[in-house]
Amino acid sequence: MRRVGDRFGVLALVLMSLSTIQSAYAQDFQPSMVGRDGEFSAFALITSDPNWAEKWDTPPETSPSYDLAHTLEMGETGTFLVFFSGVDIPNGTTDLICELIITRADGSVASELPSTACAPGALKGPKDHVYLTRVVGEVLVNENEVAGPLIFEFSVTETASGKRIPLTIGVEIVK
DSSP, rough: OOOTTTHHHHHHHHTSSSSOOOOTTSSSEEEEEEEETTTTTEEEEEEEOTTOOOOOHTTTTTTOOBBBSSETTTTTTTEEEEEEEEEOOGGGGEEEEEEEEEHHHHHHHHEEEEEEEOOOOOOOSOTTTTTEEEEEEEOOOOOOOOOEEEEEEEEEEEETTTTEEEEEEEEEEEE
């Protein structure tokens, strides 16, 4: 967990201002995105850091910095991470539902995660800390992957309030 306060929004703005990826759908996708609904926030990114877990596993007052993956080439690995903050905590527990669809440049679905509990239970700290969901995965580019944008469409839903935050990020697959 992290206590980042206003730095969460500043970090998101800095990351969102980085270069964009042109998609097959004529939209710009970035390797990171933040969404908010009142106090509830969700943030997704794709990192090229092989040591992302070490960076995350630090004291709450430390804000980790991740190298964003704008492109991935054959044999390279990227990791997608989804964070949240400001969730309602009725009865001392939280319950988030996450969904994910990963779409290739040719429109085919590379992977799909249906509605899944991604952060149930008690939080180990204040609700304004930043927490990592269970939606963490690796993308390994192999010879079968389609060149072009690989698009990740996440949604994070706070079940107590029904607030849903959609997040769309992407990485360019280069062959």
